[in-house]
Amino acid sequence: MNINLVLDLAFGDKLLLLHPAEPAWVVASVLNEPLVRQQWQASAPQPRDITLFQPSTGLDFESLLDTVNQHHGEDSHGPAYTSLTVFGLDATDPIVEILAGFAFHVAQTTRFGFIAHRIPHGH
Known part of the structure; x- marks a missing residue:
């Protein structure tokens, strides 16, 4: 399962392009x-799985990813997410390190951000 993480304050209408079956977290x-x-x-009556979160001063990506992980990770009620599509954030070295702490690696950088995949157990 993929999670869309939108950190772009000007994402706007592009939200309509996200796959409706994929959960989204939007700033x-x-x-x-x-x-x-x-x-x-x-x-x-079955609203899309979109979580709207308030921006904080100096976005704390690690805290945000921890919250996403609580809701969609291996210990959550549903199937765990295995990929993360991030909009509005570059895959800098500190971001890559944070992702590694959650067993994710950057699979692809894009013009809008990056796509990360979960590292399979045992690798």
């Missing part, structure tokens, strides 16, 4: 919040 902003609310209403 709240003037452009993002109305689209998230629209998606919730349009998908009622």
Whole structure:
């Protein structure tokens, strides 16, 4: 399962391009919040799995990933996520180190951010 992690404050309409079956975590902003609310209403009575979170001063990627992991990781109620598509953040060395702490590696860098995959157990 893939999780979309949107850290781009100007993501806006691009939210409509994300696969509706994939959970998304989206940073709240003037452009993002109305689209998230629209998606919730349009998908009622079974709202899309989109979590809107408030930006903090100096985004703490590790804390955010820890929260995502609590909801979608191996100890969660459903199948654990195995990939993470990140929008609005570059795969810098500190980010790569944080991902490694959660058993993920950067599989691909993109013009919008990066895609990370879970490292299989035993590797």
